[in-house]
Amino acid sequence: MxxxxxESPLMEKISSLCKRRGFIFQSSEIYGGIAGFWDYGPMGAExxxxxxxxxxxxxTREREDVLGLDATIIMHxxxxxxxxxxxxxxxxxADCLLTQKRFRADHVDLQSGMVFRFTGASGDExxxxxxxxxxxxxxxxxxxxxxxxxxxxxEQRGVKNxxxxxxxxxxxxxxxxxxxxxxxxxxxxPRPFNLMFKTYVGPTATEADVAYLRPExxxxxxxxxxxxxxxxxxxxxxGICQIGKAFRNEVTPKNYTFRSREFEQMxxxxxxxxxxxxxxxxxxxxxxxESADLSVPADNWGWEMWHRYWVAQRTAFYxxxxxxxxxxxxxxxxxxxxxxxxxxxVDILFKFPFGTExxxxxxxxGDFDLTQHQTHCGKPQEFFDEELKAAVSGWDEAKRAEFVAxxxxxxxxxxEAAAAKAKRAATAEELAAAVARAEHWSARFFTGxxxxxxxxxxxxxxxxxxxxxxxxxxxxxxxxxxxxxxxRTVLRFHPRVAPVKVGVFPLLKNRPELVAKAxxxxxxxxxxxxxxxxxxxxxxxxxxxxxxxxxxFGVTIDFETLGEKGPELADTVTVRERDNxxxxxxxxxxxxxxxxxxxx
RNA sequence: GCGGGUGUAGUUCAAUGGUAGAACACGAGCUUCCCAAGCUUGAUACGUCAGUUCGAUUCUGAUCACCCGCUCCA
Numbered sequence: 056m057x058x059x060x061x062e063s064p065l066m067e068k069i070s071s072l073c074k075r076r077g078f079i080f081q082s083s084e085i086y087g088g089i090a091g092f093w094d095y096g097p098m099g100a101e102x103x104x105x106x107x108x109x110x111x112x113x114x115t116r117e118r119e120d121v122l123g124l125d126a127t128i129i130m131h132x133x134x135x136x137x138x139x140x141x142x143x144x145x146x147x148x149a150d151c152l153l154t155q156k157r158f159r160a161d162h163v164d165l166q167s168g169m170v171f172r173f174t175g176a177s178g179d180e181x182x183x184x185x186x187x188x189x190x191x192x193x194x195x196x197x198x199x200x201x202x203x204x205x206x207x208x209x210e211q212r213g214v215k216n217x218x219x220x221x222x223x224x225x226x227x228x229x230x231x232x233x234x235x236x237x238x239x240x241x242x243x244x245p246r247p248f249n250l251m252f253k254t255y256v257g258p259t260a261t262e263a264d265v266a267y268l269r270p271e272x273x274x275x276x277x278x279x280x281x282x283x284x285x286x287x288x289x290x291x292x293x294g295i296c297q298i299g300k301a302f303r304n305e306v307t308p309k310n311y312t313f314r315s316r317e318f319e320q321m322x323x324x325x326x327x328x329x330x331x332x333x334x335x336x337x338x339x340x341x342x343x344x345e346s347a348d349l350s351v352p353a354d355n356w357g358w359e360m361w362h363r364y365w366v367a368q369r370t371a372f373y374x375x376x377x378x379x380x381x382x383x384x385x386x387x388x389x390x391x392x393x394x395x396x397x398x399x400x401v402d403i404l405f406k407f408p409f410g411t412e413x414x415x416x417x418x419x420x421g422d423f424d425l426t427q428h429q430t431h432c433g434k435p436q437e438f439f440d441e442e443l444k445a446a447v448s449g450w451d452e453a454k455r456a457e458f459v460a461x462x463x464x465x466x467x468x469x470x471e472a473a474a475a476k477a478k479r480a481a482t483a484e485e486l487a488a489a490v491a492r493a494e495h496w497s498a499r500f501f502t503g504x505x506x507x508x509x510x511x512x513x514x515x516x517x518x519x520x521x522x523x524x525x526x527x528x529x530x531x532x533x534x535x536x537x538x539x540x541x542x543r544t545v546l547r548f549h550p551r552v553a554p555v556k557v558g559v560f561p562l563l564k565n566r567p568e569l570v571a572k573a574x575x576x577x578x579x580x581x582x583x584x585x586x587x588x589x590x591x592x593x594x595x596x597x598x599x600x601x602x603x604x605x606x607x608f609g610v611t612i613d614f615e616t617l618g619e620k621g622p623e624l625a626d627t628v629t630v631r632e633r634d635n636x637x638x639x640x641x642x643x644x645x646x647x648x649x650x651x652x653x654x655x
Numbered sequence: 656g657c658g659g660g661u662g663u664a665g666u667u668c669a670a671u672g673g674u675a676g677a678a679c680a681c682g683a684g685c686u687u688c689c690c691a692a693g694c695u696u697g698a699u700a701c702g703u704c705a706g707u708u709c710g711a712u713u714c715u716g717a718u719c720a721c722c723c724g725c726u727c728c729a
Contacts (some may be wrong), residue, residue, distance in 0.1 A: 067722085075680075081720075087702055088720045108714055150657065150726080158726095205716075250728085271729080306656065306727045341679090395727050418729075489656090513729090531688085541691065562688060567716070591682090595690030602690090614688060629689070 064409040069528050070311050072544060076604050078524065078554075079312060091316035093517075098577065098604060101585060103164045103319075103520050103553030106376070108316060109551060110321045110514070113372050114296045121294040121323065122287055126275030129256065129266050137431035138274050139266075140251060149233075152239035153208050160284070163232040163242070167634070168193045169225030170234075171201040175215040176209035184214050184342030189241040191221075191234035198225060204240055224351070252302045254317075254615040268302040273511060275299075277424045278326045280436060281537065290437045291507045292361070294325035310409050312517050317562065321514035325365065326507035329422065330357040331458075331500065345476065358398060361510050363418045364403050369415060369512050373403070376547030382406050382526050383414075396423030405522040414522055415514035423505040429506060437504040444503025447481060459497045466493040479552060489550055523552055527605055546605030547634055556584040557650060558601040562613040564590040574613040576628065580610075583647060583655060598631060605632045608650060 076361055077096030081088040114215040115121045137143045165303045169192045175185040189207050190201040202219055209217040234244055255261075269275065283295050289500040298321045308314050333340045333355055340357035341347070347360065349367045356364070356499045366385075373383060384404040393400060400418040404411045405484040425436040450458070467481075470489040474481035481489075499505065527546040550556065559577040561569035570590060587606065589597045598609055609631040619623030628646065630639045641649050 070721095071666060084702095084720090087721090090720065127722080154657095154725095173726090230690095273729095303728085307725090309722085311721095397729080401728085416729075420729090454658075511729095560689095565688095566684080566688095593687065593690080593692065595692080599691045609690095610690065632688080638689080 063566045066311065068530075068544075069408070069525060071276060071526070072488055072546075072603070073099070090315075090476050091305060093312045093315055096518075098554045099516075102523065102548075102552060103516060105318075105552045105554070106519075106523065107321070107516060108517055109376060110372070110516075110534040111298060112393050113375075114294075114321075114323055115417065118293065118294075120289070121325070122283060123297055124276055124297045125284065125299065125438075126272070126279060128269050128302075129254070130269060130275060130278065132266055132430060134274050134278055134428075135251065135267055135270075137427045138264060138277075139272055139427070140274075146648075149242040149244065151235040151238070151240050151242055153235065153238060155206065155209070158235070158242065159230060164236045165230045165232060166191060166193070166234060166236060167229040168196070168227075168239075168244055168570065169198075169201075169233070170228045170231075171198060171205070171225050172586040173219050174221035176205070176214045176219045178209070178214040178217045182214045183215075184209050184212050184217075186212065189234075191228065191231070191239045192225070192240075194207060198222075198579050201225075201239065205237055208240065236490065250303050250305065256293055261530065267276075269300075270303050271513075272297045272299045272320045272322050272591055273324060273424070273513065276300055276322065277428055277436075279325075280326070280425060280428075281434070284438065291440065292325065292327040294323050296321070296323040298322075303495045310407070310412075312521050313407065313409070313412065318518075320435040320513060321516050321519075322511065324424075325361065325412070325510045325512075326438070327356075327358060327361050327510060328443075329505050329508050331462075332440060332443045332505055333357050336442045337394050338438075340469075342557070357512065358421075358508055362401075362417065365417050365510050365512050366403075366569050369403060369417060373414075376523065376552050377547075377551075378405065378522060378526055383524075384411050386413075392591070394418075395476070395501055396420055404526075405518075407465050407522065407525055412518075415512060415516050417510070418510055422508050424509060425506045430432055435504075436506055437499065440505065442503075443500070443505070447501050447503065455497070455501060458500075459494060463490055463493040464532045466490065466496070472497075477485045523548065533610050543599060543602060545602040547632065548607065551609050554585065555587045555601070555604055555606040556654055557586045557608040557609045557610055558597065559586055559588050560597050560612070561590050562594055562611055569612050569614075576610060576612060576646070579643075580650070581653065605633070608640050608653070610646065616643075 057215055070079070076098055078099035080094045080096050082092035082094050083089045089622070110186065111123065115123045132141070149158050149163070151158070170189055171192065171621045172187065172189045174187055175183065177183040186209075188205055190199070192201045196333055201222065204224065204368075205219045206217050209219060214381055234240065235242060251270050253474040254266055254268065255264040256266045257264050269605070275576055277298055280295065283289070299319065300317060300321045302317050305314055305316055330340050337355040339355065341353060341355045341360050343359045343363050349360070349364045352361070352364060365413075370383070373379075382405055384406065386404055387403040388397075388402065390402040398419040398421055402413045402414055403415040403417065405414045429436040466488055466489040469484045471481045474485065528546045529545045529547050531543055531545065532540050533543050549553075557580060559573055559580065561573035573588070573590070577586060580586045586605075587601070589600070594611065611631065613629055615624040616626060616628055624640065626643045627640045628643060629648065630641050631637070632639075
């Protein structure tokens with residue numbers, strides 16, 4: 056899926072343009088910067104705001120079935136315990152001292168054998184090292200193989216033709232994770248690697264006061280699911296969306312703003328009926344096929360149709376802001392990529408200059424998240440479905456027993472699969488717990504209650520802004536009036552996302568009538584759209600400046616406007632299009648409508 | 656976190672152990688009837704901190720940041 060480009064001078068051009076034109080600055084630049092943090096300048100702030108507003112409009116304002124939420128960044132730490140972030144975001148990591156390869160310290164295979172500990176090495180030309188190093192040799196292998204690895208280690212550190220010191224006697228060790236299974240070289244001490252930013256709430260700053268900056272916005276939606284459900288008169292299926300900052304202490308922020316430590320997410324959790332409920336109410340669940348109509352949701356849609364629907368919706372959104380099929384790609388996660396709770400996940404990828412990388416993930420997460428919170432907080436996170444209750448009330452004992460049996464088999468299989476992943480068999484307790492869960496699940500189901508399943512389109516706003524910038528970036532060579540070829544840079548933003556919509560220029564600035572008229576037009580347009588007034592330099596230069604800023608239209612007040620070229624042209628202006636230089640004469644009275652039509 | 660590379664005006668690049676220069680961009684003025692024209696003029700830089708030195712942007716070290724590769728990445 057990823058196709059790395061060797062060097063990316065294009066990316067450098069884009070980042071220097073972003074700085075030059077006030078799109079993106081390094082955070083805290085005057086103090087030398089801070090890795091993984093970026094600021095948006097005046098143009099970038101407008102661009103981002105446009106993208107944010109367009110997403111919000113498409114996701115909630117234009118829909119009946121999605122509501123907005125604006126939750127805090129710091130939440131109860133138990134949320135991150137329930138979501139799994141506390142455990143999986145704080146992996147201890149260890150590096151191989153020889154190859155620098157990194158391991159999850161708790162995932163290194165257990166090994167036994169003889170450990171040889173070396174105290175250093177001396178070599179030719181007075182080179183030496185006093186760094187301690189150890190090698191594990193599997194049972195039966197000679198000491199020489201340890202010496203070989205150690206020699207390599209010391210020679211890497213500049214000891215020429217190293218003679219290894221110490222390690223005459225091996226020491227028997229069992230079940231250690233301290234050595235690289237591939238070459239026996241010693242690993243560094245495990246270091247905790249918590250990707251969540253930690254802080255303290257309240258004045259005492261003890262371990263009891265630890266809180267985290269959210270590493271994703273999604274959990275707030277799950278945590279407020281019940282409140283939204285209870286106060287909004289919505290029925291499943293419906294969604295809750297949110298835009299906001301999230302924080303991850305990334306090991307390596309890279310590719311400009313693509314992987315940052317502070318970033319903005321736009322997430323939707325769309326809650327749907329479990330397939331069992333759809334089947335009970337509608338008789339069957341719609342099957343997805345290539346020819347399926349995804350335009351209007353239907354009652355008999357199960358998770359798969361909903362998942363496909365959201366992929367189509369999101370694709371249409373990208374299309375609407377100028378990111379078409381030519382710059383997008385899709386990656387359907389399978390098997391091992393897929394998180395254990397996910398049923399399916401599609402990444403929508405954008406062809407960045409540095410490779411094709413994820414813009415948005417659309418996951419079918421089952422009922423994992425709400426179930427986790429239900430378990431941890433002890434409060435039901437269920438939806439009571441009248442239709443389901445009515446549908447199952449007619450079921451006889453045999454049908455119910457059959458349902459419970461199917462559910463039980465499913466829960467048992469899940470428990471076994473989880474155990475298999477940890478390379479062991481499921482215990483009797485685990486299987487009994489699975490059966491109990493299946494019975495409870497079924498019992499709730501027969502009363503019309505279930506924990507909704509969820510489809511999660513999760514997009515990165517900063518990534519989207521970067522993608523839009525990359526897609527818009529365009530250089531063309533053009534000869535000027537003297538025939539000198541000059542390279543012009545144009546940001547071909549879709550008018551919807553362009554930070555500045557229109558530039559207003561008097562043709563000449565030393566003609567007060569032109570300037571006065573231009574100020575008038577500017578004042579007229581300013582309340583309706585972001586405009587920019589410019590009277591300095593030649594008109595061509597002003598056009599070029601706006602091209603580089605991605606402004607789609609330029610309005611020039613000229614002598615025709617003043618009626619000097621005949622009364623029929625009085626009070627008309629020249630409107631110039633950024634992408635092809637085409638000029639139109641538009642009456643000032645019709646200018647607002649003309650522009651708004653093209654910006655919509 | 657590891658390995659390699661790079662840090663000089665806003666940008667792209669020079670030069671230099673002793674006063675740092677250009678192009679473009681930017682500001683002001685003049686000029687200019689449609690695509691970076693011209694003239695005058697102005698402001699702006701050695702990432703940071705140490706060390707060596709009479710003197711460091713230059714040499715050394717550390718640090719910070721960026722880029723590439725690993726690693727990581729719900």
